[in-house]
Amino acid sequence: MPGNVIIYPQARKLFLERRMPSKDLSRVKAVLFDLDNTLMDFMKMKERAIENAVDAMIDAGLTLSRQKAVERINELYGKFGIEYQKIFDEFLKEELGRVDYKILAAGVVAYRTIKEGYVQPYPHVVGTVIELIRRGFKLALITDAPAFQAWTRLAGMNLHQHFDFVITFEDTGVRKPNELPFVAAMEKLKLKPNELLMVGDDPRRDIAGAKRFGIPCVLAKYGSFYQVDISRKEQIANFEITDISQLLDLLPSKAPV
Numbered sequence: 001m002p003g004n005v006i007i008y009p010q011a012r013k014l015f016l017e018r019r020m021p022s023k024d025l026s027r028v029k030a031v032l033f034d035l036d037n038t039l040m041d042f043m044k045m046k047e048r049a050i051e052n053a054v055d056a057m058i059d060a061g062l063t064l065s066r067q068k069a070v071e072r073i074n075e076l077y078g079k080f081g082i083e084y085q086k087i088f089d090e091f092l093k094e095e096l097g098r099v100d101y102k103i104l105a106a107g108v109v110a111y112r113t114i115k116e117g118y119v120q121p122y123p124h125v126v127g128t129v130i131e132l133i134r135r136g137f138k139l140a141l142i143t144d145a146p147a148f149q150a151w152t153r154l155a156g157m158n159l160h161q162h163f164d165f166v167i168t169f170e171d172t173g174v175r176k177p178n179e180l181p182f183v184a185a186m187e188k189l190k191l192k193p194n195e196l197l198m199v200g201d202d203p204r205r206d207i208a209g210a211k212r213f214g215i216p217c218v219l220a221k222y223g224s225f226y227q228v229d230i231s232r233k234e235q236i237a238n239f240e241i242t243d244i245s246q247l248l249d250l251l252p253s254k255a256p257v
Contacts, residue, residue, distance in 0.1 A: 025197060025216060029255050030138035030189050031247070032210070034200035035150055037223035039125050040157060046082070049114040050074070053088065056110030060103045064095060083145055119156030122222065124245040129162050131248055136255035140185055141166040144175040144205070164189070176202075177209030186213070199247065203228045203235035218247065
């Protein structure tokens with residue numbers, strides 16, 4: 001086992017209780033990936049896009065400092081959700097009492113300019129995905145993003161042809177860690193929990209959700225913004241990785257038939 005991959009003893013104990021050793025990935029036939037901050041650096045893209053939008057809105061007549069505008073938009077994302085599509089409308093209503101369409105248009109165009117130009121995968125994502133396919137693993141995506149946004153990001157990274165299917169919020173109507181996205185994945189793949197591997201950045205959603213079913217989990221530490229609560233066993237992954245290519249060291253050289 002590579003030295004830069006951390007194995008949690010707590011997770012080992014939990015999975016032994018589920019009759020699946022935490023180190024045993026020999027039965028895995030499919031890998032489930034989260035999207036944002038696992039395959040692509042979503043938060044960095046979001047941060048730069050918001051800043052560019054604010055600059056454009058100020059140029060168009062918004063009389064608010066850059067710092068305060070960015071802070072307020074982030075607060076509104078916290079209120080309405082990170083994927084909310086009318087965030088600048090809400091921002092302008094709050095600041096101006098109405099939507100100024102000149103300012104809104106400037107912000108939206110500037111935001112999209114960064115968003116569409118920044119859809120880049122983390123280092124080694126493409127090579128790792130291709131190698132997993134070569135080894136015979138099925139690949140699927142479980143994301144809380146809306147369907148169009150998820151497919152747009154995959155297409156922007158030129159990864160849309162490599163996944164067997166994508167499960168989005170619109171498919172189940174609920175977000176991780178709810179059980180439905182994971183149930184849907186198991187049903188589509190017709191595989192048991194110990195034949196799957198979940199890879200994600202969020203211990204509260206990706207890891208906790210998968211562990212409900214005894215699905216072994218890998219925390220994508222390179223993209224994680226969340227502190228693992230070690231008092232909550234469901235948040236403790238089997239493995240941590242600091243580069244997605246480390247998955248290739250964890251998984252066998254050929255997927256089982």
